[in-house]
Amino acid sequence: MKMRRSPQTTLVLAEFLKSAQEWRYGYDLSRDTGLKSGTLYPILMRLAEHRLLETSWETTEEGRPPRHLYRLTQEGLRYAREQVSSVPVAASGEPAFEGMGL
Amino acid sequence: MSFVRGAAEGISRFVVRHASPGSKEWAAGLAREADFIESDWKALTWSLGGVRVLFHYREAPVRSMAELTKAAEKYAETQRHRFGTTNAIWITNLIQTLTWSIEFFVARSWQARLGYSLLVLGYLPLTVYSLMQSRREFDVPDRFDPAGMIRYYKAGLERVTSLFAPSFLIYAYSYTLIPVGLGIVFWRYHWSLLFDLFWVGVAALSFQKRQSNLRRLEQVDAVLSDRR
Numbered sequence: 001m002k003m004r005r006s007p008q009t010t011l012v013l014a015e016f017l018k019s020a021q022e023w024r025y026g027y028d029l030s031r032d033t034g035l036k037s038g039t040l041y042p043i044l045m046r047l048a049e050h051r052l053l054e055t056s057w058e059t060t061e062e063g064r065p066p067r068h069l070y071r072l073t074q075e076g077l078r079y080a081r082e083q084v085s086s087v088p089v090a091a092s093g094e095p096a097f098e099g100m101g102l
Numbered sequence: 103m104s105f106v107r108g109a110a111e112g113i114s115r116f117v118v119r120h121a122s123p124g125s126k127e128w129a130a131g132l133a134r135e136a137d138f139i140e141s142d143w144k145a146l147t148w149s150l151g152g153v154r155v156l157f158h159y160r161e162a163p164v165r166s167m168a169e170l171t172k173a174a175e176k177y178a179e180t181q182r183h184r185f186g187t188t189n190a191i192w193i194t195n196l197i198q199t200l201t202w203s204i205e206f207f208v209a210r211s212w213q214a215r216l217g218y219s220l221l222v223l224g225y226l227p228l229t230v231y232s233l234m235q236s237r238r239e240f241d242v243p244d245r246f247d248p249a250g251m252i253r254y255y256k257a258g259l260e261r262v263t264s265l266f267a268p269s270f271l272i273y274a275y276s277y278t279l280i281p282v283g284l285g286i287v288f289w290r291y292h293w294s295l296l297f298d299l300f301w302v303g304v305a306a307l308s309f310q311k312r313q314s315n316l317r318r319l320e321q322v323d324a325v326l327s328d329r330r
Contacts, residue, residue, distance in 0.1 A: 025138070026135045027139060027148070030148075037132055037147075037148045037149075037151030038150075038151030038152065038153070038154035039151070040151075042154060042155075044128070045125070045155075049317055049320070050320070051324055065130075066134070067134055067135070068130070068131025068135070
């Protein structure tokens with residue numbers, strides 16, 4: 001099954017590429033991309049289904065519930081680089097993800 | 103705790119409780135994040151956004167050989183015990199075929215005859231196919247053959263997701279003729295619109311199920327390729 005391409009998905013992938021090896025929290029991703037949880041989580045779930053994203057649970061303090069963490073897999077990193085680099089140049093003449101350290 | 107924060111937590115708990123097996127982990131992760139949002143209102147909108155997780159049914163993911171074996175066993179078990187259900191399906195289809203055939207012969211207008219003939223042509227292949235399906239449970243591999251059950255499971259998924267499989271072609275053919283036939287026969291009645299709604303619902307559910315099976319097939323392939 002093909003992964004659906006959308007500007008929001010590309011935005012999430014670009015955000016992951018900023019710190020490729022780091023685990024990220026859902027809320028941080030939402031804040032940094034400006035996507036609401038209802039948009040962000042379905043994208044993360046689809047990425048994970050395609051084995052482009054791996055998940056983990058992080059225990060913060062003893063007795064407190066763990067936090068869910070996300071990171072692109074090697075295949076996900078390859079896919080993200082492809083997708084982000086193929087983003088069309090915006091009308092202003094600047095790539096849509098200019099200034100994101102890509 | 104403020105009322106708004108309490109509402110956010112209540113919504114998150116509701117989502118976690120009612121999320122489908124494949125989404126539960128995500129719902130729990132999403133709910134947990136709300137604890138790290140300082141603003142109560144932002145936490146509430148975060149939790150409300152999470153309700154979207156409930157809209158898509160996802161089966162529990164298959165990520166390891168153990169989970170695949172378990173899923174294959176479960177599938178094989180349902181195939182062994184579906185004898186009664188499949189019999190009920192083909193008998194119901196047969197009754198429909200016979201009923202509409204009789205209506206065809208007693209119909210007086212050409213329009214009614216056209217509608218009934220479409221219904222017979224729609225139900226007849228469904229009857230034959232469901233009868234053949236009811237005899238398939240004998241192919242189910244033995245309980246002590248996990249490799250055979252996994253092969254059987256994968257073949258089943260491939261069959262129900264292929265657009266060229268006989269099952270898909272027969273259902274597509276029949277589910278096109280039947281609503282058209284019903285529409286022609288009952289065109290005078292306003293409530294005949296309910297038939298259209300029903301068939302739209304059936305089509306939507308079938309599409310959803312196919313997507314879910316495609317996802318599962320991908321997971322099965324991934325687990326098997328990791329093992330090689």
